[in-house]
Amino acid sequence: MQKKRWIECLLLVGLIILGGWAYQTRQVNKANMTITAVGSTALQPLVEAAGEDYSNHHLGTFINVQGGGSGTGLSQVQEGAVDIGNADVFAEEQKGIVASRLQDHRVAVVGITPIVNRSAGINQLTTAQLIAVFTGKVRNWSQVGGKDQKIVILNRAQGSGTRTTFERFGLKGQRSIAAQEQDSSGMVRQIVATTPGAISYVGFSYVNKTIQAVSLNGIQPTNQNVADNQWSIWSYEHMYTGHNPQPLAKKFIQYVQSNAIQNTLVRRLGYISMADMKVTRDGQGKVHQVEANHE
């Protein structure tokens, strides 16, 4: 009996401590010291790293970063459930999103390149050949100058930002035939590396020695070629907010866009800095030269 009382007391104390802690954190939340950013897994590494940096410089703030995909990010920020929605696509391109209710902040650019298994013997293609491969008109690598090997197409999941960008600018708006789908770039790279005849597409930062990046129409997939739009398969990384974002969300996005982050983290993590871009592109795909502005 005595022992039971003791346990009850302990439980009670535990509850009080938990309650107090919850109360404390509630206070912090009210003071706008925490924001949540959700969405694109392609942008997640940058936002996470920048968020850690920001919290280190501004004690007491906390940037909570989660994945979930571009669609999730946009819908959550539209519903007001989170402060920032990360996306690889323009809000206009996503079905079910009212773009006018969101504010676009572009924080980086990412180039996307076709990749093939090394044994296919392919390191360059023309756009026409690429389209023929992904629409199923060509089924063997020997037909486009490679070895006698069956082509295995790998797609990202439908609605993925990388896939949307690739089909829009790499395949000139054509859709890929139904084929294998994977839900992350890391998985795609792993499968392309180990499956003979496989072809897919990933962001530049995922390219390594295990797979062969393909140049298109004689143009190499490099950051320089993306900067002047010679390599047209690229997309902005967007951080969307509502029209009246929390002060901390605003400050954090400004921090990500600042030179301190653009020149260090953005480049180190394989993205292309906004400042390096010599062109801009709008949601309709129209490209404009950037006026040379000396800052």
Added chain:
Amino acid sequence: MNNNLQKQLLKRSKAAKLERLGKTVSFLALMLITLTVFAIIIFVASKGLSTFFTNHVNLMDFLTGKNWNPSVTNSKGQPEVGALPMISGSFVVTILSALLATPFAIGTAIFMNEISPHRGAKLLQPVIELLVGIPSVVYGFIGLTVVVPAVRSVFGGSGFGILAGTFVLFVMILPTVTSMSVDALRSVPRYYREAALALGATQWQTIYKVVLRAATPGMLTAIVFGMARAFGEALAVQMVIGNAALMPTSLVSPASTLTSVLTTGIGNTVMGSLQNNALWSLALVLLVMSLIFNLVIRMIGRKGAMSK
């Protein structure tokens, strides 16, 4: 004095109070779980049915259509949400893996329970428990790095497909089916075996003609349980099946299951859009199927009880 005693007798004793408290707590726990289950069913149903009521997709088109492309509309102006490739993919891997796992599971169970109940069970029990404890992502990863290349070099194709999914699921449902089969064999009364042996039957005749016959309902339940698990498994299958929303034409061509399309697609759609609703409809199909599996298990249980 008398008054005091009366008070004491009429007052609720400590034990009675405790009993009441215990009953309330367990009732509340039950209520909470029931509520959760119903909330999930209602949520999935309302989301899944809105494909048909809000987006006006024809139910037959959904169940028999062969093109899955929710963001594209076909010539009739209807979105392409044919779920037949996924539904058939799910059923094919489930049935194949159950077919593959059943003989092994029953064999193991017989060995553990009839042939070598002491040493065999001592050795096999921990092995089976270990298999249950391995997380499905590990199975998936082994499938991706070992099973897929093996299938590719032996059977051709890219290696991704129903066959690889079957192999992975086979290992995953084996422990479930085995341990439930063991329970089924164990529940066969001892005097059945004694009677058979007394009539001069050999051990194998006893197992084959008596014990297995008596344990059939339990065995069937075990198999259906395994199938239910295979049908709902998402991660491991998704990693090896290839996730191509194509009708399965061969065992080594990429295919997809309801769960694999769900997990790859859900992050890329927006709540409330048709693309999202179509995925919820797939979830509803999954839920209905698992309810059917449950009903089948209950039916088998009842039938088995009657014949005894």
